[in-house]
Amino acid sequence: MLELRNLTKRFGPATAVSEVTLTIPAGQMVGVIGRSGAGKSTLLRMLNRLEDPSGGGIVFNGLSVDGLKGRELRRWRSRCAMIFQQFNLVPRLDVLTNVLLGRIAEHRTLPSLFKRFSDAERTMAMLALERLDLADKALQRADTLSGGQQQRVAIARAMMQQPELLLADEPIASLDPRSAAKVMDALRAINREDGITVICNLHTLDTARQYCDRIIAMFHGQVVFDDVPDALTRDTVRRIYGVEDDAEGFREELTSNSGWLRPGAPLAHSPALV
Numbered sequence: 001m002l003e004l005r006n007l008t009k010r011f012g013p014a015t016a017v018s019e020v021t022l023t024i025p026a027g028q029m030v031g032v033i034g035r036s037g038a039g040k041s042t043l044l045r046m047l048n049r050l051e052d053p054s055g056g057g058i059v060f061n062g063l064s065v066d067g068l069k070g071r072e073l074r075r076w077r078s079r080c081a082m083i084f085q086q087f088n089l090v091p092r093l094d095v096l097t098n099v100l101l102g103r104i105a106e107h108r109t110l111p112s113l114f115k116r117f118s119d120a121e122r123t124m125a126m127l128a129l130e131r132l133d134l135a136d137k138a139l140q141r142a143d144t145l146s147g148g149q150q151q152r153v154a155i156a157r158a159m160m161q162q163p164e165l166l167l168a169d170e171p172i173a174s175l176d177p178r179s180a181a182k183v184m185d186a187l188r189a190i191n192r193e194d195g196i197t198v199i200c201n202l203h204t205l206d207t208a209r210q211y212c213d214r215i216i217a218m219f220h221g222q223v224v225f226d227d228v229p230d231a232l233t234r235d236t237v238r239r240i241y242g243v244e245d246d247a248e249g250f251r252e253e254l255t256s257n258s259g260w261l262r263p264g265a266p267l268a269h270s271p272a273l274v
């Protein structure tokens with residue numbers, strides 16, 4: 001179980017995340033939504049301590065994460081894998097080596113790292129690639145793959161950490177709808193089959209509704225909605241996206257893979273709002 005208590009992040013005078021208190025049970029698939037700048041990435045980045053909180057606490061199964069340093073912090077980061085919008089692979093390395101890099105925390109030294117992975121680790125990496133339908137790409141350079149394939153390689157690399165928690169920061173934001181669906185299917189399979197808690201920042205409401213058990217919406221750094229997808233009413237969506245203040249901004253923010261909330265679509269005709 002992951003517990004956030006009054007978690008806050010300030011950048012100078014600006015507050016990016018404000019007093020967020022949440023409990024996320026093991027095995028949940030959680031979607032975090034909200035307009036650009038709402039604090040979604042900062043929230044996720046605090047969980048694996050890419051950003052240090054300015055206040056509040058993070059507790060995972062009794063372990064206080066916010067105070068960890070050195071070896072303990074590295075150990076936490078290996079329990080808490082993260083994938084990013086831009087995949088963050090090493091472009092010139094082959095796919096298999098990129099996946100093996102997920103074991104880096106288990107190795108004490110970096111020199112000649114690439115020769116040092118064990119047969120067991122190579123087998124594990126190939127199994128991860130097979131699971132993501134990418135075994136035939138193992139020896140191909142990562143930068144020759146499509147965006148969707150690269151994101152699935154990043155997921156395979158994350159799986160090599162055998163994480164308890166998988167954080168995904170806008171994992172499908174730069175993908176076409178078909179690739180996005182494959183990536184989301186992979187995340188859901190990992191969640192359902194391995195019981196790994198997945199917390200995923202998403203900018204498409206329909207994706208959050210389709211894949212997540214729970215949706216958390218942020219607005220100006222605060223959680224303004226936290227419930228099952230069916231509870232997202234028209235009023236709540238309007239509040240999350242601040243439509244009263246800025247109808248044009250709302251249409252820009254709420255995009256959709258299926259097209260029914262595409263930019264410019266009339267608000268009244270948007271199924272998400274009814």
Ligand SMILES: Nc1ncnc2c1ncn2[C@@H]1O[C@H](COP(=O)(O)OP(=O)(O)OP(=O)(O)O)[C@@H](O)[C@H]1O
Binds near residue numbers: 011014034036039042
């Ligand atoms: N390193 C930083 N230094 C200063 N301000 C930052 C930093 N990182 C984020 N911010 C600010 O914190 C606020 C929240 O940003 P964050 O990236 O968490 O939002 P977001 O909801 O993930 O937005 P997006 O969907 O555009 O990524 C924004 O106002 C942003 O400008």
